[in-house]
Amino acid sequence: MNVTRYKCSVLAVDDDPGVLAVLAAQLAHDFEVITACTVEQARGVVGQRAVDIILTDLNLPDDTGLALLDWCRRNSPRTSRVLLSGTARLEDAADAINHTQVHRIVLKPWRPEDLLQTLRAAARTLLLERSHEQLLEDLRKLNLDLERRVADRTRELEAALAQLQQKNRILEQMALTDQLTGLANRRAIDLIARKELIRRTRTPSALTLALIDADHFKDINTAHLQTGGDHVLAWLARVLSDALRGSDSLGRVGGEEFMVVAPDTDAGGAQVLGERLRGRVAASATEYADKPIRVTVSVGLAVAPLGVSVGYDQLYKAAAAALKDAKDGGRNCCAVRTVG
Numbered sequence: 230m231n232v233t234r235y236k237c238s239v240l241a242v243d244d245d246p247g248v249l250a251v252l253a254a255q256l257a258h259d260f261e262v263i264t265a266c267t268v269e270q271a272r273g274v275v276g277q278r279a280v281d282i283i284l285t286d287l288n289l290p291d292d293t294g295l296a297l298l299d300w301c302r303r304n305s306p307r308t309s310r311v312l313l314s315g316t317a318r319l320e321d322a323a324d325a326i327n328h329t330q331v332h333r334i335v336l337k338p339w340r341p342e343d344l345l346q347t348l349r350a351a352a353r354t355l356l357l358e359r360s361h362e363q364l365l366e367d368l369r370k371l372n373l374d375l376e377r378r379v380a381d382r383t384r385e386l387e388a389a390l391a392q393l394q395q396k397n398r399i400l401e402q403m404a405l406t407d408q409l410t411g412l413a414n415r416r417a418i419d420l421i422a423r424k425e426l427i428r429r430t431r432t433p434s435a436l437t438l439a440l441i442d443a444d445h446f447k448d449i450n451t452a453h454l455q456t457g458g459d460h461v462l463a464w465l466a467r468v469l470s471d472a473l474r475g476s477d478s479l480g481r482v483g484g485e486e487f488m489v490v491a492p493d494t495d496a497g498g499a500q501v502l503g504e505r506l507r508g509r510v511a512a513s514a515t516e517y518a519d520k521p522i523r524v525t526v527s528v529g530l531a532v533a534p535l536g537v538s539v540g541y542d543q544l545y546k547a548a549a550a551a552l553k554d555a556k557d558g559g560r561n562c563c564a565v566r567t568v569g
Contacts, residue, residue, distance in 0.1 A: 236261050237352040238278075242271045242285035242297065243313070252284070255341045259349065268292040268300075275301060280308050282351050284335070287314040295331075302330055309351040311335060407481040409459055410466035418480025422490045423541050429492075429533070437494035438544050439530040440552045441469065441506060443485035444560040449524065457517045458485075461524060464515040472509040477502075488548075496532045496567055503528040503563030511561060527555040528563035537569035544568055 238261040241252040249264040256262050263280070265271040268291050274280065283301055285294040298310045310330070315337035333347050405417035413421065422438055429436055443449075443465060450458040462485060469487060470479055478490040491502055507528050514523045529552025533539035547566045554564035 237281040237348075237355060238263060239282045239284055239348060240265060240271060240274055240280045242266070242268070242283065242289065242294070244286065244288075244290050248286070252344075255344065256348065259345060260352070266290075268297045271297055272300065275305050275308070280305065281355055282309045282311060282348060284311045284313055284348070287312060298331055307355075309333075309355055311347065311351060313337060313339070410463050410481050412466050412470070412487070413478065413480035415480065415482045418478060418482060418488045418490065419541070421478045421480070422488070422544070425490055425492050426533075426539065426541055426544070430538075433535055434493045435495040435498070435535045436533045436539075436544075437489075437491040437499040437502065437530055438533075438548045439489040439491065439499070439503060439506070439528055440482075440545075440548045441487040441489065441526050441528050442552055442556070444525045444527055444556075446485040446524070449522065453517055453520075453522065457522070460517045461515060461522055465510065465524065465526075468510055468513050469506060472506050494532070495534060496565060499530040499532045499565050500563070503530050503565065507561065507563050525561035527552060527560045529553065529555050530563060530565045532565060532567045534567060534569060539568050 236259075239256055240263045241249055241256070242265045243249050243252070244266050246266070249266070253262045253264060260282070263274055265274055268289050271283070271285065275283070283298070285297050287294040289297070294312055294314075298312060301308055301310055309332050311333045312331045313335050333351060335344055335347055405414060405420075406412070407414040412418075425436055443461075446458065446461075449461055453461070462481075465485075466479070466481065466487070469489075473479055473489065474491070476492055480488050480490075482488045489502070489506070491499070494502060507526055510524065510526045514521050516522065529548050529550070531544050531547035531551055533544055547568045551564045551566040554566070555562050558564060
């Protein structure tokens, strides 16, 4: 950035059009001047474009200049804040500095050279900060370019290539997506469940974990071979996904077994969720090699009630036990267990 050629913008705010005209005339040579008569107008300007410096009177018709500067501090922190005040009370200065973190104060009536000196100093500070940021960005790009060059040279060496291949294998193993269904894989859905358990320690709420198993899936693999079984699993993933809320998460944990993490779901909600999942699958069908295929699922749901501290292993074991209850109950049904 060429700091000598960049013309900083100044938003001058005063309810007196005459004062604004004087400010515009005095500052026009050094700055791009925008004017506003009210706090509302000033906020509209800041909301529509970048403003480098805001220069506001203390007393405005719809609010105070301090309120405007405080709003600017929160909504446009990069804007330098200058208070133009007709009072010289120490209390006003202290309030401006302590509460709105105003950068500079100019007293009315001002001398044009003093005002220009104040705003030029603010502009220099802003431009130096931006120049520093640009230098940091340039340095970051240079470092990235250097890293790429080093990586390119390193890959030419056999040992480095072997190390890179090893890292690629590790990355593949750590991939979070199940390739067949496109769902989260076991590692990913486990992470989601653990994060939800951590979240509920900060924001207490009920949590349900459900395990879903396709009934007699071996028969499908026998009748339609593995390709047919894969087709059914991909279809089943879509049916289950369509039955969930946007806040729920679905993953394939292995074979024909899926897991659902349902935040803010108590025992009653778990029963509704389980029946919805089971019912959607039972009412649907797919076709493979011109043959219709129907499948049912057993659903085991474990509920961590509001206010009950539960670990992931404990919740997962409860869901697995509930799934066994559903299978022992004749399959194509759901069972709910409450933990704690």
